[in-house]
Every structure is written in C-alpha cells, then in structure tokens.
Amino acid sequence: MKKNRLLIGLKGPFIRFYLADTTALVEEVREKFSLYPTSAAALGRVLSMSAVMGTMLKDENEQLNIAIHSDGAISTIMCIARPDGSVKGFVNNPNVYDVYEDSGKLAVGRAIGSGTLSVTKSMNMKGNFSSTVNLQTGEIGDDFAFYFAKSEQRPSIVSLGVLVDTDQSIRSAGVFFLELLPGYAEEDIVYLENLAANMQPISAQIKDFTLEEILEKNLGEVEILDERELTYRCDCSRERFQEKLLTLSRQDLLDLAKANQDIKIKCDFCGKTYTYSAQELNDWLSDAESA
Ligand SMILES: [Zn+2]
Structure with a gap:
C-alpha cells in the first residue's frame, strides 16, 4: 500500500513548508466508514490537516483535538492527532453526496454550512489550550488559514484537497501548508501571496506528481529538514471506555x-465495540461503595 508521506522543510530562512500525500490515509478512512464522496472529502481534508498539525507538537504526550461543529448536513467532524504522525477522526454524517451545480465540484462548504472550528491542545497534566474561530467558507482550507492568522498570528497558506474518483475511491489527497517564521520581511509575504494566487489545487498536483516534484515546481530549491509517515491509528481500549x-x-x-x-x-x-456485563457494573458500584 502507498505510504502517507510528509516532507517538512524550508524555502529560504523565513518560510517553512509541510507537504503531505495523504491519499492512502483518506482512502483507508473512506473504506472504514463507507463514506459518500462529500463526507469523504470533508473528513479527508480535516484529517489530513490534523495529521500535519499533530507533527508540530513539541512533546510526545501532547495531542490535538480538532473539531468542526456546524449547521449543515455534515454537522460534526472530530479529529485527534498526535506528534508521532498518527491521527484518527470521524464525521457525524457519512452519507453526504452534494455537488455544486456550476463547477461540478464536491460541495464541502455547503455540506458543512456555518459554525466553528476549534483546536484544543491537551498537554497531559498541564491542562488544555483551546481556540475557536468561526468558519469562513466551510471549505476547510480557508478555515484553517483563518485559524492560523487569528489564533496563532501566523500568516500562512493552507492548500487542502481530496479528489474522489468516479468509482468513489480516493484518487488523491494532500496538504500543502506554508508559514512565515519570525523575522520575515515584506518580500516573504509577497512571495506567499504570489504562490497562493498561482498554485494548482494540491489534490490535482498529488495526482500527477511526486512530493519532490511538487516542491521543485512550486518553490524551486528548498531545504528538506524532515520526512515523516502519517498513519491512521485508534488507541481506544476497554479500560478507557470503562x-x-x-x-x-x-x-x-x-x-x-x-x-x-x-x-x-x-x-x-x-x-x-466494547461490551460490559451487568455483573461488571454491579462490581464497580460495590467497589465504589467500599472505597
Ligand atoms: Zn477506537
């Protein structure tokens, strides 16, 4: 099976990029939950971005909870990402297949509607840091860009995409995230603006090119700092649900x-599914009583 790769690197001293191919990850999730195309695209976009943001965490015990609550057909998307590149997520309504009449594109923004995007960083014993912004378009990429500008005061470009094939399998999916680092100059902002204005959708690029070719095509010479693998992993257990x-x-x-x-x-x-018997429940209750 094709791996989900993430490349992290620098374009010059003040622009950091994250470029990920999440095709296999999104396809795995589509199959697992039997997702219809618009639900698959919506969850796939959030899941892909969450996986990348998880790798930005510093401490191995931290995790990110990323949630969209909205009034559209999809209503809720929840993702949890960890620093090791593993991620899990679900969409409340897996059965949305909605297409914009004019462009023929999957109507993710319409299926999500208006609502909020929340990012919560749980830092083990040290409590939580949470930030919520209103959704801008519901197309996810715009919403994350707004989140970074507003909550983290980081100018950035977020290109997120999921391409669904005619047989409803995932043809390509990925993330191209670029952010300015402290010390950036006006010319770095202009560079990013030009890039955003001229960039092909990332899902279309991933369909046709390798990650290295995409970097070359869009950024020219770069320095690659790290390569990571992104995986879908659920860490639930009987004890945790108990x-x-x-x-x-x-x-x-x-x-x-x-x-x-x-x-x-x-x-x-x-x-x-985890099953607990009535007997187990009675035991817990009597344990609690004697404690
Ligand atoms: Zn689970």
Whole structure:
C-alpha cells in the first residue's frame, strides 16, 4: 500500500513548508466508514490537516483535538492527532453526496454550512489550550488559514484537497501548508501571496506528481529538514471506555445496573465495540461503595 508521506522543510530562512500525500490515509478512512464522496472529502481534508498539525507538537504526550461543529448536513467532524504522525477522526454524517451545480465540484462548504472550528491542545497534566474561530467558507482550507492568522498570528497558506474518483475511491489527497517564521520581511509575504494566487489545487498536483516534484515546481530549491509517515491509528481500549462509563452519575449507573443488560459502547473512531456485563457494573458500584 502507498505510504502517507510528509516532507517538512524550508524555502529560504523565513518560510517553512509541510507537504503531505495523504491519499492512502483518506482512502483507508473512506473504506472504514463507507463514506459518500462529500463526507469523504470533508473528513479527508480535516484529517489530513490534523495529521500535519499533530507533527508540530513539541512533546510526545501532547495531542490535538480538532473539531468542526456546524449547521449543515455534515454537522460534526472530530479529529485527534498526535506528534508521532498518527491521527484518527470521524464525521457525524457519512452519507453526504452534494455537488455544486456550476463547477461540478464536491460541495464541502455547503455540506458543512456555518459554525466553528476549534483546536484544543491537551498537554497531559498541564491542562488544555483551546481556540475557536468561526468558519469562513466551510471549505476547510480557508478555515484553517483563518485559524492560523487569528489564533496563532501566523500568516500562512493552507492548500487542502481530496479528489474522489468516479468509482468513489480516493484518487488523491494532500496538504500543502506554508508559514512565515519570525523575522520575515515584506518580500516573504509577497512571495506567499504570489504562490497562493498561482498554485494548482494540491489534490490535482498529488495526482500527477511526486512530493519532490511538487516542491521543485512550486518553490524551486528548498531545504528538506524532515520526512515523516502519517498513519491512521485508534488507541481506544476497554479500560478507557470503562473510565468514561464511570464518569456517569451514581444514579445513572444504578439505573443501568437495574436494567440488567449488557452495555455496548462503540468507538466512533474505529468502529470497535466494547461490551460490559451487568455483573461488571454491579462490581464497580460495590467497589465504589467500599472505597
Ligand atoms: Zn477506537
């Protein structure tokens, strides 16, 4: 299977780029959740950007929760990304297939509608840092660019794309993110603006070229600092869902125990189901009592 590669590097001293081919990652998710094209494109864009942003985290115990809440058919997208390049995510409505009448392109912005984009960085014991912005177009790339400008005060270009084939499989998907580093000059801003104005959509470029060719074509000579692999990984476990279950109120747990039925919890991110028996629930309740 084709790998999901991310190249990180510099164009001159003040422009850092992240270029990723996430075709295999998005295809894996499309198959896993049987996503319709517009849902696949929407989740694929958020998931791809989340995976790249996860690699920007400094500490291996940190993670990013990226959420879109909106009033459109898709309603919610949730992604969790980690510094090792692994990511997981889901879209609330997997069955959206909506196309703009004029361009024939997948209507991601319309399927998302208006709402918010939230980015929460959890730093283990040190609490959370969270920032929320209003969605600009719902096309995702614009929304992340707005997020970086507003929340992190970083001028950047975000090109995000997912190309869905006629058989509804993912033809190509990727991210091209460029940001200015402290000390940048006016000419660096102009450079990025020109690049953004002339750049072909990233999904079209990934369909036809390797990552190295895309860098050469768009940026000319660059310095590559790092190469990473991006993967889809769910880290759910029986213990973790049990902990979540035990955050319910005592009364709710008693009611559940009284029903005397197995409790099934399905993980939204990987589809795995965990079953807890009424007996287990009773044991937890009596443990809690004796504690
Ligand atoms: Zn899971």
